[in-house]
Amino acid sequence: MKGPEFLAGAAKAATYNMLLQLSIRAMTFFLNAVVLRYISKDMLGVVNVRLTLLYSTTLFVSTEAFDQAGLSKIEGKNWTQVVNLMWCSWPVSIIICGILSIVWLFALTPPDPEDIPYYGWGVVSFALSTIIAVLARPHYIVGQAHLFVKLRVLSVGLSELAKCLTVVYLVINFPNLGLISFSLGQIVREVTYTLMYYLTFYWYTSDKSKPEDFVFQTPRDFLPQKPKDKKYLDDYMVSLTGSFFKQSLLKQFLTEGEKYVMTLFNVFNFGDQGIYDVINNLGSMVPRFIFMPLEESGRLFFSQTLIRGKTYRDQSNESLDLASRVLYSLLRVVMLIGIVILVFGYAYSFLTLDLYGGAVLSDGAGPTLLRWYCLYVLILAINGITECFYFATMSQTQIDQYNQRMVVFSVIFLGSSLLLTSWFESVGFILANCINMCTRIAHSVFFIHEYYQGSTYRPLLGLLPSKSLLLSLAISFVITVTSEITFCCDAGIYYRLLHIGIGGVCFIAVIGTILLTEAELVSFVWEYLLRFKSSKQVKKE
Known part of the structure; x- marks a missing residue:
């Protein structure tokens, strides 16, 4: 697939992902609005902070390194070896889930069993849900690389809907189940997600009208097998996975840092954690709805357009020109969205919280927390795009060097969060995250500057507003x-x-003002919207 075609596909993926994120956030808010009338704030804190942190940690650590290596553009890539590599993530997930479940059960302070019954069931169920989800990872990677956009949207959206319906039904009709209601909902979600991937690719590979050049021709091709005239695993991808694995541990800590501090150091009780999580979810709606899909599609586009570990001189002129324009435009888009949110978020934080949750959210530190979160949104958006380019193009040596720097970032974040929360309470988490992201942005910006040094391209100018x-x-x-x-x-x-x-x-x-002063950006977006539209019409014909 050529660069412009892949960009059109990535734009399509970003569009569908935005709709997906909006749907998921709407379902989550609906779930919180309903269950808050039947459960305590402590229960919400245990589920949304502690148990969700267990799930996100086990899933990220078990899959992120394999995903990065499997999606990288590598000369002579063999898809059978990619599938074999992705299946290695399943035993890894079992080990990770086993270790962290023990930590969650015995090392962390458990909630009061009278207020939060069946905590052990919750830990085991959320860990088991990760193991179930990882069973679909080979199918997920193939779908990502070949732009099965609707499959990803439907699998995540329908599985989240199944979870919400299950939890709401059980909480309303069986209030004494406690965490078992949320545990069953989590299991239903991952079973639904995994089955959708298996059934879809079973149907697709069995369909005789599928493209002849599709990498897999039968459902058996998604299972581990020995490729012809090649080793079971590609040595370079295995080495790349090892480098990314070290990085994923630190990246996850930096991504979910405030939840780790809450969980490990007990700076807030479970009730305060629940309220913080609700406001955090509200503040992160735009990052999840817009920035995360853009980041995922950008990382996919850059990893498939530019050869990893090569300088700009070793890339084709067409790929380099297209990648530079896309990087400039993505930085421009997220900067414009982020700075608008920062300006308008300050004056409308109180009203937003008051309309959504009433005095429970709008009284106290809630509005101040949301105002600072608006600043964090801008910083988070810039970091996401700069890092997606960095991770898609850096060599294995640079990956290993970055792993060492991530240790420094982690120490800075941990120290600043403990210090700032003692001074500013929950607002301190946002300030610590801002400091953390700024250090990471500085590192990624320096890499991009060095990458393009000597060329005529200046994509970092996309960060400067008029x-x-x-x-x-x-x-x-x-x-x-x-x-x-x-x-x-x-x-x-x-x-x-x-x-x-x-x-x-x-x-x-x-x-x-943006439409009048950003003619180049508007032209670029419009160009690829037309390309995307024409590609859809060609497929229909």
Whole structure:
């Protein structure tokens, strides 16, 4: 698949992923809104922080390194060897789940069994769900590499829906089950997810009308087997996986850092953890809905367009030009979205929390926490795009060097989070995350600068907003903050609507400024939207 075609496919994947993330967040908010009326805040904290952290840790550590190696663009890649490598992640998941389950059961302080019954069942079930999910990893990687976008969207969306329906039904009708309700929901989710991948590829490979050049022709090809005239595993991919595995441990700690600090150091009780998690989910809606799909599609595009470990001089001119334009545009897009969220989020954090959760969320530190989270969203967005380029192009030696630097990042984050939470409580987590992401951005930006040094490409200029945009944002910030002080939020509904209306007018003015001053970016996005549309029409014909 050529670069422009793959970019169109990646754009399609990003679009569907955004819709997927929106659906998942909507289901999660619905689930929280319902179950909060039937369970305690402590129960919410145990499920959404401690048990979800166990699941995310075991899944990420068990699969991230294999995913990175399997999706890398490598000369002479053999897909049978890729499948064999991906199956190695399953025994790894069993080992990881076993070790961390023991830690969660015996090393961490357990919740009160009278308030939170069946904690042991919860730990075992969430660990088991990881092992079930990893069974579909070979199918997932093949689907990602060959842009089975709808499959990924449907598998994740329907499995999440099955989980939500199961949990809501059990919590309402069997309130005495405690964590068993959430445990069964988690198992149902991963069984649904895995079955969808197996059934889809069983049907696809059995379909005689499938493309002849598809890498697998029968369902048996997704199982481990010895490739012809080659070793069972490719030595380079195995070495690459080892390097990524060291990195994945530290990357997971830095990604879920605040939850690890909560879990390991007990800085908050389970009830406070539950409230923090609700606000954190609300603040992370845009990163999950927009930035994460862009990051995933960007990483997939760069890994398939540029040869890993090669300098820009060793890349084809077409691939380098396209990759540079895409990197510039992605940085520009996330910078614009992030800075708009930062400006408008300050004046509308209190109103958002008050409308969503009432005084439980809007009283106290909630609005301040969400305002700082808006800054974190901007930093997080920039880090995601710079790192996806970095991880897709760096050599194995650079991967090993980065692993050492990740240790430094981890120490900085741990120290700053413990210090800042003692000073600013929950807001300290956001500040520590900002510091952590800024150090990682600095590292990735330096790599990108060095990568393009000597060439005519300057993709990092995508991070610099225009003066006219900064002026319009500054004016909008002053107007919306003044509006919040004057009309919001103890006044009646009409004053709140007036505050929302003022913000809407300012937002339209900012969007208009972006459309007028970002002609190159708009042209690029429009070009590939047309390419994406034409590719769909060709497929239909």
